[in-house]
Amino acid sequence: MRRFQVAIASSKGGVGKSAVSIHVCYALSQKGFKVVLADADSNQSSTYWAERAEKNGHDLGFTVIDGINGDVPSDCEILWIDTQGNPDLEELGSLSRNMDLVILPCGVDAGEVTATFLSIRKAELQSDDYKILLTRVPPKPSRRGKMLHEQFQEAGLPVFNSSVQYRICHVDANESGLTLGQMKGRAATAGAKEYARLADEILKAVEKGDESR
Ligand SMILES: Nc1ncnc2c1ncn2[C@@H]1O[C@H](COP(=O)(O)OP(=O)(O)O)[C@@H](O)[C@H]1O
């Protein structure tokens, strides 16, 4: 199998870029892939998450390397890059051309939605190269996530069917260096399932891109 390269990028901080990175890498490694997470964000949230995991004796199932100077092991099948926040348009454009897929996480606030629309348009991203992921989506009875999903679809922009719901158990996960899949409780289990479905969708998207190359 050739190595797939996926990057997650957002113009706003705090949208869940690192939480998605850690959880999707965990889900992909659970599916048997050799996954490496390259942390290229200067705030190093993914790196510190992995350090807390190690300190507490939890095995994430994948390795986190320095995204700038780290060496990618030769047996790596999926290289996931947690990118520097707020990339300039040129960087975003070249990322989208060089990666198999760029994931653009977007929260439900108007400011985040506008920033996502703008960066796609200004960086002239091609619809085969990226996919929008709704993150930190308020749970039912809120309809914001569903409405926003429809809004992106109506605008003809590629958006994942899976979205990531806002779940307070992320605070404990982050603090302990665990993933939701390694935690007990209904919320954590539901969150882990959501990330696993997202991992499947990501695999489909990169494999489809590979066939059409
Ligand atoms: N789905 C979620 N539900 C609740 N809190 C979340 C979720 N995703 C991330 N968070 C929390 O939001 C904050 C920002 O997330 P983080 O992944 O560090 O964002 P980014 O990498 O985009 O800056 C963190 O405190 C994290 O624990």
Ligand SMILES: [Mg+2]
């Ligand atoms: Mg981060």
